Amino acid sequence: MFLAELNYKFITDFDFYLKTHDKLKQNAVVKHVQQLKRIIKVSLLHGWLQSDPFVNYSCKLKEVLRGYLTSDEVAKLASLDLSNNKRLDEVRDVFLFCCYTGLSYADVEKLNFNHISKGIDNNYWIILNRTKTESRSAIPVLPQAQEILEKYKSQIMTAYDGKVLPVKSNQKMNIYLKEVATLAKISKRVSMHLARHTFATSITLTNGVDIVTVSKMLGHKNIKTTQIYAKVVDTKISQDMQQLKEKLSGNNLKRVADGGS
Known part of the structure; x- marks a missing residue:
């Protein structure tokens, strides 16, 4: 033609x-x-x-509502005893690491110690260019993510070719995550990309992290992309409105104390 x-x-x-x-x-x-x-x-x-x-x-x-795990569901995965199943234990750990860092599969798969360094606050940060967009992403390492790094630190140089975590192929990760979700009694469709949504929603925005900060950590060039990934859940709306109620009540009390002026 x-x-x-x-x-x-x-x-x-x-x-x-x-x-x-x-x-x-x-x-x-x-x-x-x-x-x-x-x-x-x-x-x-x-x-x-x-x-x-x-x-x-x-x-x-x-517009599609992106799925994510709640804080309780993340806790379920973290507390799941997989000590007798090395395969599922590693997959669960990599998934949780992404939940606490917002890294995509492509980014966690290539992650090595060159991407981890002390930041301006003297704590560890992950700094890398995203595989998908090549935009810079700077992420402070939360304690939960640091624990996972420490767990595999002694095995790094020999077992994982210098990479910080035992990341399997994306296909295998997603297949094995279904097994992990079943054991944790989570009915949602758990995949590697769900971890990134969970970081944006349950880990950061729900806990009051500003959406601009979340956007920077995710390596988004446009904040509209972050808004698609990270829908503020009802609990965050409830918390914000409760704070507003307290402020308004405080202002009313102050006016009464001042004689209603």
Whole structure:
């Protein structure tokens, strides 16, 4: 098919084909059409096309609520006794490490001691460029993550080729995590990417960490991306409103004490 033959009808037919024949959902369709749009953009820049067939086409991503583990569910995983199963014990530890650092699978898989150093507060920080976006990510190491690093420290140089944790392939990690979730009696679909959502929501935002700070730690270039990952849960809203009630009550008491002025 020649570039000049690409028109508005072709794009809408392509959209319809993806939804009916391939049975893709809205966001998957948008991702496919975006790839075509990039080719069209290059063609327009080079003068290979005289008009943009996408000019009247619109197809928006549907907002999806990202899953995450609650603090109680994270605690369940942490307290699960896996001492008799080295395979699942390692997978659980890597997952929890990502819950407390916000690292993606690609980033934790490449993590080595060169990425860990003392920060401005004289505590350990993980500083690396994200594999996906190459943007800088700086994350203070929480005590829970530090404990996991210490657990595997003596095995690092010999067992894991200098990497700080025993990370298996992404496919195996996700398969084994299902086993771990079953043992912990967690019904949610637990995967490596769920750890990143958990860090954003249950570990940081729910505990009052500013969304701008969370965005920096996650290595996001746009705070809108963080807002998609990290939906503030009801408990955080409740805490914030309780603080507001206390402040308002305090102000009312002060006015009464001042004679109502």
